[in-house]
Amino acid sequence: MQKRITIKDIAKELNVHHSTVSRALRNDPRVNESTRDMVLAYAREHDYQTNMNAVQLRGVTNNTVALIVPNINHTFFSDIISHLTNAAYESGYIISVFQSNEDFAQEVDIINTIIKQNYAGVIASISSRTTDSKHFKLLNTFGIPLVFFDRMCDDMQTPKVLVNNYEITFEATEYLINKGYERIAHLTGPTHINVFNDRLRGYTNALVKHKHTFELNMELDEEFTIELGKQCLINLMDANEKPDAIISSSTLLTMGIALQAREFNLRIPEDLALIVFGNHLGTIVMQPQLTTISQSEYEIADLAFELLEKMITREMPIGEACTKLVNAQIIYRESC
Amino acid sequence: MQKRITIKDIAKELNVHHSTVSRALRNDPRVNESTRDMVLAYAREHDYQTNMNAVQLRGVTNNTVALIVPNINHTFFSDIISHLTNAAYESGYIISVFQSNEDFAQEVDIINTIIKQNYAGVIASISSRTTDSKHFKLLNTFGIPLVFFDRMCDDMQTPKVLVNNYEITFEATEYLINKGYERIAHLTGPTHINVFNDRLRGYTNALVKHKHTFELNMELDEEFTIELGKQCLINLMDANEKPDAIISSSTLLTMGIALQAREFNLRIPEDLALIVFGNHLGTIVMQPQLTTISQSEYEIADLAFELLEKMITREMPIGEACTKLVNAQIIYRESC
DNA sequence: TGTATATTTGCACACGTTTGTACATAAAGA
DNA sequence: TCTTTATGTACAAACGTGTGCAAATATACA
Structure with a gap:
């Protein structure tokens, strides 16, 4: 762990001024070719690395x-x-x-x-x-x-x-409606975040447009896990009006729902339809494969x-x- | 986009020396309490942020x-x-x-x-x-x-x-052998890397110990994808001696294999056993769920x-x- | 009041790099 | 030979911060 080599060290060693070394290292044309080669060779030989702290101190930006x-x-x-x-x-x-x-x-x-x-x-x-x-x-x-x-x-x-979350959630909801689903639920994150808010608006407006009265929006602030997804479905299926379709913002949540649906002997998509945001690989190895919203x-x-x-x-x-x-x-x- | 505020700026504004400001900001006991409060208040007010380039230039390490x-x-x-x-x-x-x-x-x-x-x-x-x-x-x-x-x-x-890759792969191979699988293949990465080399050794030695003559190791240097996994199984099933178990280093590869197995009407685990390294969530939503090697x-x-x-x-x-x-x-x- | 001590602040330099300017040397022209 | 120009190098200051040391001020003690 020796001391870090600096341009001054190089300068002293080669009997030139450190400013010359600095210029040589940055290929400044004002330095003699032979001097430059000498400096570059020495620098390479001794693994010189610029100290960016010094460079940035002078106002130069890094990469x-x-x-x-x-x-x-x-x-x-x-x-x-x-x-x-x-x-x-x-x-x-x-x-x-x-x-x-x-x-x-x-x-x-x-x-x-x-x-x-x-x-x-x-x-x-x-x-x-x-x-x-x-x-x-x-x-x-x-x-x-x-x-x-x-x-x-x-x-x-x-x-x-x-991402055009509003439009795509509107489209997804409409798609479910056109497929004949009657009670569509929406699971998403805290709606003070633009993403989740846009999705909620897309969902709600699609319901309004098609005069659907069943509206069930869950705004979750916890960490999304498979366990939480299972619990979600348990809660949803405990209500009087059970959803027959779910649009969800989380792959993990939806995986939990799908696993729990098996427990409940719910058929997907006949008894319960699922659409989820994201490109998680799990969604295509599941059976049935999940319909997803890909966000490029x-x-x-x-x-x-x-x-x-x-x-x-x-x-x-x-x-x-x-x-x-x-x-x-x-x-x-x-x-x- | 104003100029960045420095301790010298603060010093000039408060009519003290910049060294005093420096000390005040780092709660050096050698500065008067009232002076320190004044400096801290001004710094907070004007969103002062230390320039770490200057600090590090003096040899202090960052976090x-x-x-x-x-x-x-x-x-x-x-x-x-x-x-x-x-x-x-x-x-x-x-x-x-x-x-x-x-x-x-x-x-x-x-x-x-x-x-x-x-x-x-x-x-x-x-x-x-x-x-x-x-x-x-x-x-x-x-x-x-x-x-x-x-x-x-x-x-x-x-x-x-x-990770104790050698031991665990040995154990996994032995487990398959004890389950009665006869032709175990091993799919892994380039074996100049310790991880893949250890796994290969574990696999081979377990075969040797149990006097299994079927040995099929594939060392892949390409990017692991589901597509590649599918192709792998196609190739493996094209051979004279088809494997009845596969230990794989890649979840994606194994997912591809599982998907392709369905195409081939191969039953898992009856016709083909799978063990894969990793904790990918996809492995537990698949049917059947994959046996995995978790690496803590x-x-x-x-x-x-x-x-x-x-x-x-x-x-x-x-x-x-x-x-x-x-x-x-x-x-x-x-x-x- | 005068001296000793404690507390607080200022000064100057260093960290490694870049850059404008000045200096020295060499080559070219008169 | 003397100026003019070109080329290469050295010098010094600056970026923002920290710190040993000196100086200044305040406090305590005799």
Whole structure:
């Protein structure tokens, strides 16, 4: 664990000034070719690595982009992370992922770390407990570009890449209605989050349009698990009017429902239809395979990064609103 | 997008020296209480954030730990990430995740970024294309603590948290043999990686012990997908001696196999037994539910972080080998 | 009042890098 | 030979923060 080698060390060793070394390393034309070669050879030989803290202290931005997600182990987010990492790498950026764990305090800490470390930019989807956007606004204050995707703070002037949750949930509900289902339930997350609110509105409005009087919306603030899904179905089937179709925001919840339906000897889709948001692989190995709403993670990732990069290169101003809608689509399978 | 506020700005505004502000912000006892309160109030008011680049330039380490994984959207890794993030947060650290995408060049770039930015430490699982450990050794050179988990470079002196892949695969193979399966195949990744090599050895040795002559090992270097799994089974069933059991390293592969088995009207587990590494949720919603080998991600995450933290706090020296084995366990379900 | 001690603040330098400017040397032109 | 220009290198200051040391002020004690 020797001391880190610096340009001054190199300079001393080669009997030149450290400014010459600095220029040589960055291929500045004002340095003699032989000097440059000598410096580069020495640097390579001794594994010199720029100290970015010193560089950034002078105001130069780095190439690391922070990505904040509520949960890394949700298919939707992990797919986006994966695509985003690749897209960014091709443009010369490194993606660094942070998980807020649906926790407000952690989200704030993450943002503070990002500001303190001077990241080049931030792509974020907020936690379900986030109601205040002060910490995100701070990014703008410090001149760090920010792009929201999926879940966002609606009071912020910044680019947003969103899914057309309202339209697709409307469409899904209508699809179930047209299939003859009478009592459609809707399971989703806290509706102060745009995503869940849009889905709720799509669901409700479709019911209204078709004059359905049965409306059963469950807004869950707990962690979505298979167990919770089982319990949900138990509760639902305990009521007077039992649903014959469920649109759900969570794959885990829906898996639990499907497992519990077997226990109840409910046939899917005859007795109970299921539609779920997401591309979880489990949905296609189940029997019957679940009808899902796919949210085109590729497109979201590409769009979000494209917008961020434009802000980093100052091609686009920071702190200016702009919303891109990405179309989700229903993947018709066997559960309806 | 105003200029970033610094301690000098605060000092000028409050008519004190910036060193006093610096001390006040870090609760140095050598500063008057009233002065400190004044400074803290002003800092809070104006959203002052320390510039870590300046701090780190002076040799102080930060609290950000880098986590490198080959693929974020593999259940094994995303579970570890999730647990690790929480464990680290409780100890006051922030985890920043990087995906190498099973690509050597990206892995090298990530390490270089980590060195340049002076992260506090690194927890890593190497890509399947990594055969040279020079970049990881560089971390030690620069005094950055490193802990490997799961996949590692065996020529490196550094703590490693590994799964007892040899023993558990031996056990799984033996289990199949005792169940009466005659022709057991093994599907895994490139065996220059310790994980896959250990599994192969466990498999082979169990066969030898029980004098089984049928041995079919497939070492795949492509990306594991459901499609590839389907193709695998097609190929396997095309041979003269068709396997009646498969131990596989990949959930996706095995899902493909299971789906293809249906096409072939092969009954699971009667005609074909399946055991797969991992905790993917898909394995428990399938019918039949798959017997899996669970690798206790919690324990791996906790151990890895514990070791890293000790190195960060210099409680443990950097660059000293030590290997912790974590016990995997077979979760017996319906596919055998 | 004067001296000793405790408390608080200011000063100056360092960390590693970049960059504008000045200096030195070499080549070219008169 | 002397100026002019081109080329290469050195110098010094700056980025924001932390810290040893000196200075200043306040408090205690004789």
